[in-house]
Amino acid sequence: MSLTELLSIAEAEALIAQHMPSFGSERIRLDRAAGRILRQAVHAEHDHPPFDRVMMDGIAVRWSASLPREFTLAGSQMAGMSMQTLADATGCIEVTTGAMLPIGCDCVIPVEQLRRDSAHYQLIDGYQPSRGQFIHARASDCVAGTRLLEAGMRIGAPEAALLAANGLASVEVGKTPSIAIVSTGDELVDVGSSLGEGQIRRSNDIAIATALRLHGFDRIALEHIADDVAATQDRLTRLLGEHDVLILSGGVSMGQRDYVPAALDALGVRRVFHRIAQRPGKPMWFGIGPRQQAVFALPGNPVSALVCAIRYVKPALLVSLGMKPAPTEVVRLEAEVDTNPMLTCFVPAYVQTDAQGRSVARPVPARTSGDFSALPHTHGVVQLPPGNARVPAGSVVEFHRW
């Protein structure tokens, strides 16, 4: 297959988006919802604040142009108490932050501006309060029924605050799919085993799982399949029965032991595409199973697998949870990068904001797609479009975080 017949990045993304299933939604407790994707709109349960709310500790009085300098203590209105009434313009009611403003009052004078003398409060010399001060008026933030949150938002601290303030002890969120991450290859041994001749440790599965766990995917199984056609078929049959998403690494190139595409085909997983005009990650394969399982088969090289996982798999899974896609991050290249004019190239990069507030990327090219020893000192990959053999310093390019 010549390079010009391969899919572009945009074509691959569009095909994935067209075919990805939804994983539905579920109702979970609010205190378990950090990082989950909201699948409901949220409206104000009541006015915010629900009453004229005192903003300072002090006294509440009835303002006038001829406001007295001394007030007789006529009661107290603490936060959480039902509403008191001030009968008299020469009187005052002690108030605390968060209390309802007492009936008959329209001015709060903070304790720092007061002297207390048994049953009286005096304004300190020179202090001139104004009408309406330190009152957070009912409904001034929003009126009951205002739409506050939309489906598709990720639940961080501000969203959690609004959910709680509006009485949502449980919340409808995107249901996380059951994901199997499957490495293939006879040369791969478990992290806990000792290495024999010709062996290396499995690392793609844990790397991809870590990337997904950091985005809230919590139902992940790690599996390994040896290079054997019958074993591949058997295990894939079981995994397709048990999971919503399969992410395979290895076995998708053109070698005689690349059993994965044929095995998937035999199991009714319909190929949507195979190969993208990119480096690394050209052999990536994507298909849809008979029960709408999403199957991503990534190359086995560590850098290739990770790039495909963060560039295609993670965003597709987040959209399937219901997340509204965030704008793509862009960065300025600090140095020129040699690239392949026929392929989109992904190059690991260290990113920092400079003194002008620009995100600047220092490319850290991996020597081979098997070399991942330098990746921990990078933040992700810059995406360099095809067309030129060299992308100059100062170019603004897409950036995708690990």
Next chain:
Amino acid sequence: MSLTELLSIAEAEALIAQHMPSFGSERIRLDRAAGRILRQAVHAEHDHPPFDRVMMDGIAVRWSASLPREFTLAGSQMAGMSMQTLADATGCIEVTTGAMLPIGCDCVIPVEQLRRDSAHYQLIDGYQPSRGQFIHARASDCVAGTRLLEAGMRIGAPEAALLAANGLASVEVGKTPSIAIVSTGDELVDVGSSLGEGQIRRSNDIAIATALRLHGFDRIALEHIADDVAATQDRLTRLLGEHDVLILSGGVSMGQRDYVPAALDALGVRRVFHRIAQRPGKPMWFGIGPRQQAVFALPGNPVSALVCAIRYVKPALLVSLGMKPAPTEVVRLEAEVDTNPMLTCFVPAYVQTDAQGRSVARPVPARTSGDFSALPHTHGVVQLPPGNARVPAGSVVEFHRW
């Protein structure tokens, strides 16, 4: 207390840093380590790659200036097999990606450049292989013993890959502290209860918990204390016995019901500071308990509490886990902002990268420190230093994410 006597942001940060305890470390399974902070260095267990590694599916041959165009199949070397030997320069060994390079070979020819004819492989017309091609040489990524990861790194996908590749089935990480998040105030009711007159729902606790959970803090209890001096004392006694960190909200101003500072003092929690020259969040209090518990007492207003939590509490906790602090993010202001020349002001902002790769912040000022209804459409707060009544558009300022 006049504004000039308050602590600056930098002074408050330095005092917190001086006093924060370490929470120690623990050994956990690698597949549970996403987002945790590494507390050990990691060195290469062996050379990477550990052998001369084949990078393509195809054949391995012995290169020479007079390389034949046809090779006799003399064996196969699959990934994971122990090393084969090529006896003869006219022969070839079938190889798969990830296999050891057979002895006697120094060139890999990819399957795309070959035609197979029973027991022979022929180079396709015009193809000229070069010596050493498609071989990922032993130790070319790094030699055994190379330092690959340092203590203080957060475990994301690339770090997890290296941990796995070097045989660390378990890993030493910062132990997360046991944290109690405590709201105070009679006006506050639980998210699941119905609202009475003068009441609002608790939301600071869940907001702070959500912010911390998203950074890997998983041992969090939510508590509520009514405005009662004896209850405050009793509950704080128990909480100081059970937790490493207390984060209180409310009860730290100057009102007659602000029992928190006195109660903490009576329990032997030594005040490190009270009040910072900032808006919102001026009344923030920080102290250290008799068992080195860190106690943060934040103001009760939702915006104030959240700003203090993300600006001081979260970074301090991450450093105490052993995390190497990341450089502070900076952004350009898209619009001018009115500010208070005596105080550092935090203003919620929406941040996006523009076409030049600059992070641009659109300020979304909250009308009051009680108004959090607009926060979900922002990404964090810009930090505007004191000194001017207005910060002009185009200024580059610190940005702190929710």
